Amino acid sequence: MSIVEVARRAGVSTATVSRALNRPAIVAPATREAVRAAAHALAYAPNESARTLRLQKSRSIGVLLPTLRNPVFAECLAGIAAEAADAGYSILPLTTDYRREAEREALQRLAARGVDALILTVADAASSATLAALRRLRLPYVLAYNRHPAHPCVSVDGESAVAQLVARLCGEGHERIVMVSGTLAASDRAQQRLRGYERAMAQAGLAPERLELPFVEPAHELVVARLARAPRPSALVCSNDLLALRCLRAAALAGMKVPQELSVIGFDGIALGRDTMPSLASIAQPNEEIGRTALRCLLGHLEAGTRPGPAASLTLPCTLNAFESMGPAARRQPQPPVPRSPA
Amino acid sequence: MSIVEVARRAGVSTATVSRALNRPAIVAPATREAVRAAAHALAYAPNESARTLRLQKSRSIGVLLPTLRNPVFAECLAGIAAEAADAGYSILPLTTDYRREAEREALQRLAARGVDALILTVADAASSATLAALRRLRLPYVLAYNRHPAHPCVSVDGESAVAQLVARLCGEGHERIVMVSGTLAASDRAQQRLRGYERAMAQAGLAPERLELPFVEPAHELVVARLARAPRPSALVCSNDLLALRCLRAAALAGMKVPQELSVIGFDGIALGRDTMPSLASIAQPNEEIGRTALRCLLGHLEAGTRPGPAASLTLPCTLNAFESMGPAARRQPQPPVPRSPA
DNA sequence: TTGTACGCGTTATCAT
DNA sequence: ATGATAACGCGTACAA
Numbered sequence: 001m002s003i004v005e006v007a008r009r010a011g012v013s014t015a016t017v018s019r020a021l022n023r024p025a026i027v028a029p030a031t032r033e034a035v036r037a038a039a040h041a042l043a044y045a046p047n048e049s050a051r052t053l054r055l056q057k058s059r060s061i062g063v064l065l066p067t068l069r070n071p072v073f074a075e076c077l078a079g080i081a082a083e084a085a086d087a088g089y090s091i092l093p094l095t096t097d098y099r100r101e102a103e104r105e106a107l108q109r110l111a112a113r114g115v116d117a118l119i120l121t122v123a124d125a126a127s128s129a130t131l132a133a134l135r136r137l138r139l140p141y142v143l144a145y146n147r148h149p150a151h152p153c154v155s156v157d158g159e160s161a162v163a164q165l166v167a168r169l170c171g172e173g174h175e176r177i178v179m180v181s182g183t184l185a186a187s188d189r190a191q192q193r194l195r196g197y198e199r200a201m202a203q204a205g206l207a208p209e210r211l212e213l214p215f216v217e218p219a220h221e222l223v224v225a226r227l228a229r230a231p232r233p234s235a236l237v238c239s240n241d242l243l244a245l246r247c248l249r250a251a252a253l254a255g256m257k258v259p260q261e262l263s264v265i266g267f268d269g270i271a272l273g274r275d276t277m278p279s280l281a282s283i284a285q286p287n288e289e290i291g292r293t294a295l296r297c298l299l300g301h302l303e304a305g306t307r308p309g310p311a312a313s314l315t316l317p318c319t320l321n322a323f324e325s326m327g328p329a330a331r332r333q334p335q336p337p338v339p340r341s342p343a
Numbered sequence: 344m345s346i347v348e349v350a351r352r353a354g355v356s357t358a359t360v361s362r363a364l365n366r367p368a369i370v371a372p373a374t375r376e377a378v379r380a381a382a383h384a385l386a387y388a389p390n391e392s393a394r395t396l397r398l399q400k401s402r403s404i405g406v407l408l409p410t411l412r413n414p415v416f417a418e419c420l421a422g423i424a425a426e427a428a429d430a431g432y433s434i435l436p437l438t439t440d441y442r443r444e445a446e447r448e449a450l451q452r453l454a455a456r457g458v459d460a461l462i463l464t465v466a467d468a469a470s471s472a473t474l475a476a477l478r479r480l481r482l483p484y485v486l487a488y489n490r491h492p493a494h495p496c497v498s499v500d501g502e503s504a505v506a507q508l509v510a511r512l513c514g515e516g517h518e519r520i521v522m523v524s525g526t527l528a529a530s531d532r533a534q535q536r537l538r539g540y541e542r543a544m545a546q547a548g549l550a551p552e553r554l555e556l557p558f559v560e561p562a563h564e565l566v567v568a569r570l571a572r573a574p575r576p577s578a579l580v581c582s583n584d585l586l587a588l589r590c591l592r593a594a595a596l597a598g599m600k601v602p603q604e605l606s607v608i609g610f611d612g613i614a615l616g617r618d619t620m621p622s623l624a625s626i627a628q629p630n631e632e633i634g635r636t637a638l639r640c641l642l643g644h645l646e647a648g649t650r651p652g653p654a655a656s657l658t659l660p661c662t663l664n665a666f667e668s669m670g671p672a673a674r675r676q677p678q679p680p681v682p683r684s685p686a
Numbered sequence: 687t688t689g690t691a692c693g694c695g696t697t698a699t700c701a702t
Numbered sequence: 703a704t705g706a707t708a709a710c711g712c713g714t715a716c717a718a
Contacts, residue, residue: 002695013705018697028703045455049401050695052392053710067421069614074417078410081438090456092433095424106428112388113433220618245618252620271412272615275563275588277595345711356689361713371687393711396694689718695710702705 001044010038021046052114060090061298062110064120064130066098066186070242071270072287073121076144079291080119087299089116098123098186103130111137117298119291121145124188125153140307142294145189145285152308154294156318158189158267161283162196163203165265165320166237170204173329174235174263177201180211180223180247181239190239193267197237209233213243223250227262234262234329241266241273241282248276248325259327269321278324285318344387353381364389395457403433404641405453407463407473409441409530413585414613415630416464419487422634423462430642432459441466441529446473454480460641462634464488467531468496483650485637488532488628490658495651497637499661501532501610504626505539506546508608508663509580513547516672517578517606520544523554523566523590524582533582536610540580552576556586566593570605577605577672584609584616584625591619591668602670612664621667628661 007014012031020027020035027035038044052058063080065073077093084091092113096102100123107130110118117140122128125148134141143153169177179197181190194210201208211226213219227233227250236251238244244266248258256262258278266273269284293314301308350357355374363370363378370378381387395401406423408416420436427434435456439445443466450473453461461484465471468491477484486496512520522540524533537553544551554569556562570576570593579594581587587609591601599605601621609616612627636657644651 003697004695014695015697015706016704019704022697026703031703045451047396047695048456049392049395050710051697053390053396053694053712054696054698056710058392068411068417068424069414069421071412071414071417074411074414078412078438081411081436085437090435090452093424093436094428095421108388109433113391242615242618245615249618249620249622272585272588275585275592276619277592279592346713347711357712358690358714359688362688365713369687374687390711393694394713396696396710397712397714399694687718690716692713692715694712697709699708700706702703 001042002047003044005042006035006038006044009042010034058090058114058116059088060092060113060115061295062113062115062118062120063091063093064103064106064110064118064122065093065095066121066123067095068093070240071272072240072268072285075270075287076121076291079288080295081291082288083292083295087295089295089299096123100129103128104133107133107137111139115139116302117141119144119294119298123186124191125151126188138307140298140301142297142308142312144290144294147188147192147313150310152297152310152312154290154297154314154316156285156290156316158283158318159192159196159199161318161320162193162237162267163200165283166197166200167204168320169235169237169263169265169326169329170200170206172327173331175206175329176209176231176233177206177235177237178209178211178226178233179237179239180213180243182213182243184212193239211236213246220246220250220253223247224254227251227254227256232256232262235326236262236264238264238266241268241270241280244280244282244325245273245276248278248280258325261330263326263329265326269319273321273323276325280321281323281326282321283318284321286316289316344385345390346387348385349378349381349387352385353377401433401457401459402431403435403456403458404638405456405458405461405463406434406436407446407449407453407461407465408436408438409464409466410438411436413583414615415583415611415628418613418630419464419634422631423638424634425631426635426638430638432638432642439466443472446471447476450476450480454482458482459645460484462487462637462641466529467534468494469531481650483641483644485640485651485655487633487637490531490535490656493653495640495653495655497633497640497657497659499628499633499659501626501661502535502539502542504661504663505536505580505610506543508626509540509543510547511663512578512580512606512608512669512672513543513549515670516674518549518672519552519574519576520549520578520580521552521554521569521576522580522582523556523586525556525586527555536582554579556589563589563593563596566590567597570594570597570599575599575605578669579605579607581607581609584611584613584623587623587625587668588616588619591621591623601668604673606669606672608669612662616664616666619668623664624666624669625664626661627664629659632659 125146266282273280468489609625616623
């Protein structure tokens with residue numbers, strides 16, 4: 001089913017077939033149609049490997065993500081995949097499970113596969129050996145979620161978003177706000193969010209407090225234990241939605257009403273947060289849009305024959321989903337009950 | 344950075360380089376080491392496109408899934424990806440968003456990319472035009488989640504699992520059990536689960552009742568409305584966990600206590616179900632294992648030069664996660680309160 | 687044990 | 703407007 005069969009069937013040379021299919025304008029209408037008919041009849045599809053070898057372009061994009069078990073990255077990949085499909089590109093996804101060695105290996109494999117460009121989320125852009133290796137390969141790339149002045153990044157300003165959130169919480173009377181995060185070493189995003197929290201707390205003159213949760217295990221107990229201990233927090237700002245969901249459960253286990261006695265806010269805005277009870281307040285990132293944007297950025301540069309540099313970085317807006325799990329702080333002194341009917 | 348440079352640097356022919364790297368046993372130890380040193384020094388990685396063209400094998404597997412937004416498929420893909428990485432294979436994932444036309448297109452693209460085999464989840468195996476086209480391509484493939492006697496499938500027996508669950512619920516006093524499902528046309532799995540429900544209800548002499556929820560929207564209102572109407576259900580058996588989560592929320596909105604007044608059971612066993620309040624009871628599928636198994640099955644056949652047939656089908660066990668959201672039916676007649684201390 | 691030469695399927699260059 | 707041909711990088715049959 002190669003171009004040779006099509007050529008034979010259409011009674012032309014292989015060169016003409018190639019031209020008729022790739023640059024229809026430069027062949028005679030009659031031959032063009034003959035070729036098309038033959039190709040259609042044989043259900044001919046050009047062999048992409050041969051094409052890649054010849055053109056030194058694979059029309060494929062490598063994607064390096066920490067995991068697909070976190071809906072954030074699954075959604076991002078969905079965005080990348082949709083946009084790639086539209087443009088006739090394929091994607092080669094590889095996950096690292098947050099292991100730094102895995103990043104290097106994956107990069108090698110993607111390079112060998114001849115991807116035209118890469119979208120990646122690394123553990124820590126500042127210290128990444130992977131990025132150093134990537135620069136040497138001179139492959140176009142864009143980071144997703146990571147933020148670093150030396151690299152082209154499609155990301156959100158998590159630090160400011162968290163700072164704004166904390167400021168808002170303070171404005172609503174919260175004084176005991178605890179930041180819940182996972183293993184900081186695994187994610188520069190978590191570090192940025194923590195910075196935003198610390199900045200806002202300092203500005204409000206409040207003492208910061210951090211609760212670090214082990215990565216894999218639900219670990220509700222740790223949260224429950226903290227919630228039971230005085231001074232009890234009035235708000236939990238969580239580094240991501242998966243943690244926030246666990247905090248919601250922990251609050252229930254600890255017997256604290258959300259949001260009356262405790263506000264819980266996540267980060268990511270995963271779709272499932274709309275279905276919980278209470279629904280999960282969260283700083284929502286446009287995950288799918290991050291993927292789509294990163295891919296479009298790359299394609300633009302590929303067409304132009306250039307590579308995205310730090311100047312190509314884009315900061316997408318995140319929005320606060322002020323859902324049910326957040327509210328103003330409970331008053332310190334309980335008020336008398338509101339009378340049923342106006343006096 | 345081709346094999347030519349390595350050959351030059353090692354002072355041998357390209358043929359020797361190829362042999363030294365692919366079949367080390369048949370070259371002299373000294374040359375072998377020289378070649379390895381040169382390859383290492385140049386960070387040489389064989390061009391996969393050239394290799395694919397020459398060998399007519401791409402060491403890549405196409406993966407066709409409905410969506411990545413449902414954690415079920417994201418987890419499955421993670422399993423496929425992990426197993427593929429171990430075996431030195433790449434994966435090319437494409438999603439269809441439950442659109443049947445998209446299945447055909449995707450198949451064409453995967454074939455053009457020269458994948459060695461395919462793993463796919465189609466809307467409905469019985470009526471799939473995609474599967475017909477696939478057979479004509481003579482590409483090895485395995486269906487994941489789909490179940491059909493004419494195809495090799497890695498799946499679970501959802502029908503029996505739901506039937507058993509319903510039987511158990513009946514045994515625990517439930518009499519008003521409603522099945523909640525999405526658009527049936529989009530998924531033969533949902534149809535099978537419904538059959539299991541209907542069978543068990545018939546066996547118990549109970550009247551079946553189905554609540555169909557529109558696919559995308561949360562649609563809590565529909566569930567709330569049904570919960571408010573007499574006769575109120577005592578149990579909701581949901582076709583998947585995403586629906587079940589919504590039912591959990593709907594129950595809270597309707598003021599029904601779970602599981603005391605209403606049991607809610609899902610299907611899939613997504614990881615997030617452990618973190619909700621109450622935790623989500625669910626018939627858990629081994630999603631990741633389904634992916635891994637499908638891939639291993641394919642690789643085994645690729646090695647043997649054969650193609651999996653219907654006889655290669657595997658049914659993996661699913662397990663009932665009897666978490667907090669399910670319990671025995673409330674007694675019809677309220678009992679007198681239990682005395683605090685024994686008489 | 688190693689080297690030479692060919693072909694995998696495609697597209698671009700250069701003739702015609 | 704079309705055809706012949708070389709080249710992309712690799713693995714292998716065959717020759718040495």
